[in-house]
Amino acid sequence: MNAVALAGLGLISPLGPTPGAFWHGLLHGRRAFGEHGCPQGDFRSRVVAAVPPGDCTAPAGRRKEALATAAARQALAAAGLTGLPDGSLLVLVSQAPALGTTAGEQDDDFAGPPPEALLAACRADARRTHVVHLSHACASAAYAAAFARDWLLSGLGGTALIVGASALNRYEYASMDVVRTLSPHGARPFDADRDGITVGEGAGAAVLETAGSARARGHRPEAWLTGAACVVDTSESVASAPAAVLDCMRAALDDAGTRRVDYVHAHATGTVQGDAAEAEAVAGLAAALGHGPLPVSSHKGAIGHLLHASAFPGLVAAAGFLREARVPGTPGLRRPAPLPDGVLALDRPRRAATAGHVLVNSFGFGGNNASLVLSAAGGRPTSPYEETA
Template structure:
C-alpha cells in the first residue's frame, strides 16, 4: 500500500471547461444536475459523413475571425482553471501538457493543407501560442495523445512528473472541435448513433460527438499551501495501460484490471462513486458495467452510484476526461451524484446504481474516473476528498 505523504499529495488546484452548455464549469455542472441534454442537430457543423444526427456544439458566435476554435476553447478553459487555482496566469516554470489527436504543426503546414486548410486546422491540436499566449516559454509544453483517454493519461503523467520534481505545477489542457476527419473516423466504424447518446440505457445505439475544451491545474499539496491556496481534491491513484491487442473499451477484465490498479495505487479499500467512460455504445457500456460490478463486489459495495456525462454533451474524444474529472470532483465537493442524461430504461444491475435524478451522497470520499480509447488505451484515476 502506498505511503501517505500529505505534503507531496498531488492535488487539483483548478478546473476549467468549455462545453455545449457554454463556457465554464458551473453551466456544465448545472446542466448535469438538471439532467438536460445539449445534443441536437448541428447548426454550424457540416461534413460529408454527417446526416443530421444530434451533436454537441459549443453555443455562441465563436471566436473572432482568424482565431482557431480549438485554440480559443483551450485558452478559455485554461483561463478559468488558473483563476480557480488563484493564479494570475500560467506560471512560466509550469509543465504544460496539451492533449489532442495530432500536434499543431505551425501556420506553414496548416496553410499548405490540401484543399481545405480551415477544416484541417480544426483537426489539429490547439496551437500552443493561441492556447497559452505568446509569452509562455515553449520548452515547457508537451503534447500527448492516447486517443479518447488522452486527458486522463495526461493527468497521470503530470502526477508522476510533479512527484519527480520536474516542475512545481502542471497544467493539462486541450480541446475538441467537430470536424470532418474525426466524424468520419467514428462513422466508418459505426460508432455514431442516429439518436442522442443514452449511456447505460437498454435502448442505446451509439455515441454522439461533441466539442469543447478542458483544463486541469495540478500541484503538490505543500506547494499549494505555501502559496496560500486551499485544496480539497487529491489525485490519489492512477492507472494508465496500453493493451493494443484487445479493444480495451469493450473488455470487462481489462477495464476491471485498470480500476483495480488505480485503487491499489490510491491505497483505497472503498469506492463511493464512478464517473464512467460510458459513451452509449452497446458493447462498451456493457463491458464497463460488468467491470464496475466486479469492483463493487470486491470493495463490498451493494449500491455503487455510476454516471456518465456523454448523454448531456456528447463525446469530446481526446479531451473527454476533463469534463469527467470535473463531474467527479464536484460530486465529491457537493455530495451529489448527477443523473445520466438520456437514461430512461437502465440496464439491470446487482451492485450498481444508475441514477436518473440527482442522488445525495454526503459521505462520499473517493471517486473513480474511467477513460478508454481506441488502440487499447485505458485509464482510471481515483480522486479523494480531503
C-alpha cells in the first residue's frame, strides 16, 4: 500500500483562522481581497492583497512565524496529537531557510520561519526530530508532501509534519511585479477578464502518517495521500508548459494506481497563460482517461496566492470535497473564458455524484510542477472541520 494518512490539517487564511472557516468561505464564494487592509504609505497599499485578520504592520518574518506556528498547532490537534512524536520529520517550505533562530534575526523579506520556533510550538525534541527545508517556488508545499510521503513509505518514521507560511513583503512583491503577473483588480481564475494574480498572506500545515501509525492510534484520517508526482520542466521559464502539466497529473494518477478523477483542484492563479496551459492539460487528461468534462476550480479567487504555501489551501479544499461530495466553485469567476472540451470550470459549488479521488495541482516558476492525489478515507474523519469560523 503506497498510501499515507493525511491525519490532520491546519490553515490560517484571509477567510479566517481555521480550515473550516476557509472551506465555509470558499463554498459561499467569498473574496477576501482588501477586507483587512494595510497601512497607507507602505508598498502594500499599492497592490491588491488578501491579508488575514491581525497585525499586518509587523515585519514579514514575525508574521510568518506567528502564522506558521498557529497552523502547525492546528494540524497536530486535528491529528489527535499533543506534540510531534520523537523520530518525526519536520519539513519547512519557504523561499529560503531562516538565517537566525528567531524572526528578528532573519531577513524579513523572504526567509522562512525559524525551525526552533516550530519545534517549540510542536513540543518536539530538536535532538529527535529530522528537520528539512524545501524550496521549489510556488509548488514547494506539494513537493514537501511528496517528499514526506516517500520518507514515511521508506520506513524512516511514522509521522511527518509539513509547514509553510506566506507574508507579503517587498522582495516577493518585486519578484511578481517585475514579470508583470500582479492583477490591479484581484485574481479571477478562468475568467475571460482575468489579468493576473493576487498575493495572499496565510499559513498551512499537514500531518502525514503511515497507515500503521494511524491504525495503532485509532485515528481516522481526513483522507489518504495515494499518489504524488513532481516534474521539473525547464522548457518554460515562467508559465507552465501544458505537456509537462499533463505528464505530472498522469504520473500522479499512475502512482496512485487509479484512472479515476472526480475533481481537479487547479493551481490556476488568474494569469492568462498559466490558466490556459493548465486547462489544456486537464482537457488532455480527460481525453486520455475517457472521462467526460472534469470539474475544475481554484481557491485563488478567494484568498489570493500563498506562494510557497499555496498547496495547503488546495489540500483543505480537496479533503472537504472528499468528505462532503461538494465541488467548490471559483470565487470571482463571472464570465468563464473559452475552455477546451473536457474542462468544466465551476463558478459556484455543486454536488458530485462520486467523491473518491481528487487531483491537487501546484506549479511554480522555473518549471516546478507537482500533482497530488487524495483519496477518500471512508466514513467521517476523527476531527472533521468546523462548518464556520
